[in-house]
Amino acid sequence: MASFMPSRADRDRAPVKAVLGPTNTGKTHLAIERLCAHSSGAIGFPLRLLAREVYDRVCKIKGEANVALITGEERIEPPNARWHLCTVEAMPSRPDLAFVALDEAQLAADPERGHVFTDRLLHTRGREETMLLGSATLEPMVRALVPNVEVVSRPRFSTLSHVGAKKLSRIPPRSAIVAFSAEQVYAMAEMLRRFRGGAAVVMGALSPQTRNAQVAMYQAGEVDYLVATDAIGMGLNLDVTHVAFAGLSKYDGHRHRRLTTAEMAQIAGRAGRHHKDGTFGTLAGMGSRSSDSGPEFADEEVYAIEEHRFPPLTRLFWREAEPRFDSLTTLIEDLERPPPRAELASAPPAIDLAVLKRLADETDVTSAVRGRASVQRFWQVCSLPDFRQQGAETHARFVARLWQDLRQGYLGADYVAQAIAQQDNPSGDIDTLQGRIAAVRSWAYITQRPDWVMAREEMAARARAVETRLSDALHARLTERFVNRRTTVLMRKAGGDASLLPVRISEAGAVLVDDEPIGHLDGFRFVIDPLARAADRKLLLAAAERHLPGILTARADDLIAAAAQPAGLALENAALTWNGLPVARLEPGKSVLEPRLRLENALGLLPARQRPLLLAALDGWLAGRIGADLGPLLRLIEAARATESGPDLRALLLRLVAGGGVLGREEAALERLDSRQRDMLRRLSVRTGALDLFVPAILKPGPIALWCRLVALRGETPAAPPHHLPPVVAAKVPPAGYRRAAAQAIRVDMAEKLLQTAHRRRIAAAGKRYPLDPALARSMGLATAGYAALLRAAGFRVHMARPLAEAAHGPPAPPMWDWRPPRAAPARLPTALSPPPNGAFAALAELMR
Numbered sequence: 121m122a123s124f125m126p127s128r129a130d131r132d133r134a135p136v137k138a139v140l141g142p143t144n145t146g147k148t149h150l151a152i153e154r155l156c157a158h159s160s161g162a163i164g165f166p167l168r169l170l171a172r173e174v175y176d177r178v179c180k181i182k183g184e185a186n187v188a189l190i191t192g193e194e195r196i197e198p199p200n201a202r203w204h205l206c207t208v209e210a211m212p213s214r215p216d217l218a219f220v221a222l223d224e225a226q227l228a229a230d231p232e233r234g235h236v237f238t239d240r241l242l243h244t245r246g247r248e249e250t251m252l253l254g255s256a257t258l259e260p261m262v263r264a265l266v267p268n269v270e271v272v273s274r275p276r277f278s279t280l281s282h283v284g285a286k287k288l289s290r291i292p293p294r295s296a297i298v299a300f301s302a303e304q305v306y307a308m309a310e311m312l313r314r315f316r317g318g319a320a321v322v323m324g325a326l327s328p329q330t331r332n333a334q335v336a337m338y339q340a341g342e343v344d345y346l347v348a349t350d351a352i353g354m355g356l357n358l359d360v361t362h363v364a365f366a367g368l369s370k371y372d373g374h375r376h377r378r379l380t381t382a383e384m385a386q387i388a389g390r391a392g393r394h395h396k397d398g399t400f401g402t403l404a405g406m407g408s409r410s411s412d413s414g415p416e417f418a419d420e421e422v423y424a425i426e427e428h429r430f431p432p433l434t435r436l437f438w439r440e441a442e443p444r445f446d447s448l449t450t451l452i453e454d455l456e457r458p459p460p461r462a463e464l465a466s467a468p469p470a471i472d473l474a475v476l477k478r479l480a481d482e483t484d485v486t487s488a489v490r491g492r493a494s495v496q497r498f499w500q501v502c503s504l505p506d507f508r509q510q511g512a513e514t515h516a517r518f519v520a521r522l523w524q525d526l527r528q529g530y531l532g533a534d535y536v537a538q539a540i541a542q543q544d545n546p547s548g549d550i551d552t553l554q555g556r557i558a559a560v561r562s563w564a565y566i567t568q569r570p571d572w573v574m575a576r577e578e579m580a581a582r583a584r585a586v587e588t589r590l591s592d593a594l595h596a597r598l599t600e601r602f603v604n605r606r607t608t609v610l611m612r613k614a615g616g617d618a619s620l621l622p623v624r625i626s627e628a629g630a631v632l633v634d635d636e637p638i639g640h641l642d643g644f645r646f647v648i649d650p651l652a653r654a655a656d657r658k659l660l661l662a663a664a665e666r667h668l669p670g671i672l673t674a675r676a677d678d679l680i681a682a683a684a685q686p687a688g689l690a691l692e693n694a695a696l697t698w699n700g701l702p703v704a705r706l707e708p709g710k711s712v713l714e715p716r717l718r719l720e721n722a723l724g725l726l727p728a729r730q731r732p733l734l735l736a737a738l739d740g741w742l743a744g745r746i747g748a749d750l751g752p753l754l755r756l757i758e759a760a761r762a763t764e765s766g767p768d769l770r771a772l773l774l775r776l777v778a779g780g781g782v783l784g785r786e787e788a789a790l791e792r793l794d795s796r797q798r799d800m801l802r803r804l805s806v807r808t809g810a811l812d813l814f815v816p817a818i819l820k821p822g823p824i825a826l827w828c829r830l831v832a833l834r835g836e837t838p839a840a841p842p843h844h845l846p847p848v849v850a851a852k853v854p855p856a857g858y859r860r861a862a863a864q865a866i867r868v869d870m871a872e873k874l875l876q877t878a879h880r881r882r883i884a885a886a887g888k889r890y891p892l893d894p895a896l897a898r899s900m901g902l903a904t905a906g907y908a909a910l911l912r913a914a915g916f917r918v919h920m921a922r923p924l925a926e927a928a929h930g931p932p933a934p935p936m937w938d939w940r941p942p943r944a945a946p947a948r949l950p951t952a953l954s955p956p957p958n959g960a961f962a963a964l965a966e967l968m969r
Contacts, residue, residue, distance in 0.1 A: 138262045140259055141255075161218055161221070162212060164240055165205070171206055187201055188201035192207060193565050213243075226255040232468075238436045241262075280425065282425070288312070288403055292361065292362055295346070296347075296358065296363050300371070301370075308347045318599075320598075321602060326594065353387040368402070380430075381425060434463075435465040439467045440457050448498070452476065472502050482520070501522055504566070532574060536563065537579065540560060546592070567579040641671075689738070693829065696738060703723065704717045704718060705718045706829075712830050749826045768792040771789075772790075785808070801813075810876070810914045848865070850863065861910045862903065870900055871910055875911075890938075891935065920935050
């Protein structure tokens with residue numbers, strides 16, 4: 121059992137210096153300077169994340185090979201390390217260290233961990249210098265317990281002022297809101313997400329890495345608000361200008377009580393860093409005004425916080441730091457031994473002692489705990505921290521299972537690897553990830569024990585890697601739930617004024633404000649991000665209307681340039697599209713081949729001077745497309761307007777144009793044309809077939825599809841042929857460019873090919889009846905019935921052979937054909953093809969009648 125008093129050798133060392141004062145006095149910075157000024161040393165911190173933060177700073181000064189980080193869950197110990205950054209529980213007891221410092225020493229009065237801080241305060245010394253850092257309330261205890269101590273008081277660098285209660289919506293940027301339960305933290309963060317774009321979240325239940333990531337997000341200005349539990353008061357260096365208390369009471373594990381003024385000051389002191397003043401207050405409308413749980417500060421509390429005047433500590437918690445391990449009974453007796461001085465008080469039962477006493481009563485667990493080494497090893501297992509915070513009963517079961525494996529020696533590497541791998545799952549919600557992180561932190565602590573785990577370094581690396589992945593996932597979940605980056609950017613950049621928003625467009629068409637998407641351009645139409653909250657929509661639309669005309673002007677210039685290229689645009693149904701997005705609509709014009717264009721409504725944001733230029737460019741592209749595909753029809757119209765054509769040829773040409781380049785011969789009245797007019801037809805590439813007049817260039821997929829689109833604009837719905845224009849299709853109503861043949865339809869040029877073959881056979885027969893081979897028709901896909909119907913329409917007549925006599929044998933005779941010219945059609949315009957009464961050629965048709 122160790123004495124609380126220092127030995128003679130301790131008293132002969134350099135005196136102890138206690139640097140005391142409120143928050144923001146530079147105490148930790150001073151300790152780092154003194155550490156680096158000595159040849160070796162160690163600083164003990166209350167939190168792992170603080171040790172890690174200072175470790176990174178000292179590494180930059182001394183080099184990673186000379187600096188060690190020692191915590192319960194992580195050990196980085198280079199062989200020649202001389203400067204050590206540790207948690208208080210992991211501080212090395214080495215008399216050769218030249219410098220030793222204890223940070224936040226006033227935590228010796230903490231019911232849970234105070235006895236550890238008290239032991240370090242009494243017994244841990246540096247060879248050349250020892251420094252105790254803490255609150256001024258610790259001064260009486262330091263003077264009473266540490267002989268020859270030198271007390272140095274440091275004033276706060278900045279002023280801390282009370283500003284009263286504010287509504288959450290009125291809390292200024294760069295503020296921290298402090299709550300005292302996870303539910304309240306989440307509620308505050310959710311409200312800030314709706315009002316101000318979100319907040320970072322800091323709680324003791326988060327892993328150190330997740331807390332660091334959330335703090336880094338706040339420090340980098342990605343969010344302007346921080347919601348935290350009282351964990352924020354323990355040494356986190358933050359750029360906070362205001363601290364708002366959501367409440368002034370908390371549950372301390374035993375009862376619900378009001379915070380002490382020292383606790384209030386520790387939290388409020390996070391506001392204002394260095395020489396920048398800070399403020400503190402409460403949130404309005406967060407609860408009752410009762411004396412024990414009200415959200416308002418009493419006048420005496422405000423005075424104490426602003427003037428840093430707090431009741432001094434009258435006792436520190438103590439527990440025997442070096443108990444005897446003769447037996448479990450002796451161990452428990454020493455841990456429960458009363459302190460030897462009036463300034464010290466017995467620590468409340470901690471989780472490790474509670475687990476020890478529970479398991480000591482279970483003979484199946486402790487039956488093998490015999491001898492000093494075994495008792496000491498069992499106590500080390502019981503001292504495993506309860507990272508999962510599930511209470512003594514649940515934690516005792518975990519410790520008992522661990523002891524069953526450890527009492528035989530080491531934990532197997534496969535067993536530990538499997539236990540760590542079970543937690544390696546980054547999916548799930550916030551609470552699930554917190555539970556997995558707590559579990560893997562237990563295994564990270566276990567793997568740091570050199571006498572517990574085989575392949576310790578490998579298993580420790582695995583545990584750290586899993587904790588890192590889970591912490592990254594938890595940080596992502598917190599950010600997804602509590603941060604609306606778009607709203608944050610809008611509030612920071614605009615403050616409600618859309619003209620201040622810096623708007624740009626990405627290559628993918630996303631509209632960005634400070635690289636944060638607020639919507640996208642669908643062609644020339646601005647579409648707000650569907651995830652944008654309703655309160656942001658007005659500002660987003662205003663920003664788009666203010667900034668997008670310039671962007672759209674540049675895009676319209678690109679469209680005008682594209683219209684000069686043959687393949688720059690496309691026609692899709694009745695829309696003119698650019699890169700798949702509609703920019704104009706086709707509407708009926710003076711004729712089928714002269715449609716009009718109407719710009720999309722989204723192009724209304726373009727400057728008035730640019731819209732006519734764009735419309736002219738699109739008209740030019742459309743005219744070029746019609747000229748390329750339907751140029752032969754345009755030439756027919758031009759010829760019909762010529763005076764030398766005559767009325768008969770003019771009427772034929774106009775009907776041919778109205779039929780999309782196809783006209784039945786019975787409707788053409790060819791007998792009225794003289795040789796000169798017939799020669800004009802040939803020069804216009806009009807082919808006169810046995811059944812139809814047609815323009816071969818029109819019977820291609822592109823021209824036919826374009827013709828059908830243009831006709832559909834005028835309310836007509838011609839049957840559009842398949843894109844690849846097969847020779848024969850199954851259709852009783854023939855598509856454009858086809859002729860009916862029984863239950864099928866055949867393309868008119870293919871029909872002419874079949875009929876020309878039949879006429880050549882007729883001529884070769886020299887007036888006799890002749891058979892016709894249907895092989896060519898079948899190769900096109902035309903059935904025998906359709907072939908026969910086509911021949912009959914062209915004037916061919918079939919003569920079936922007489923059937924064989926009853927006793928005769930042999931193949932049947934083939935059908936024989938002959939030809940008689942079809943009867944001439946009446947010399948008048950067919951009623952079915954009469955132009956509409958209000959059409960362009962109604963007057964001409966009337967004159968022809």
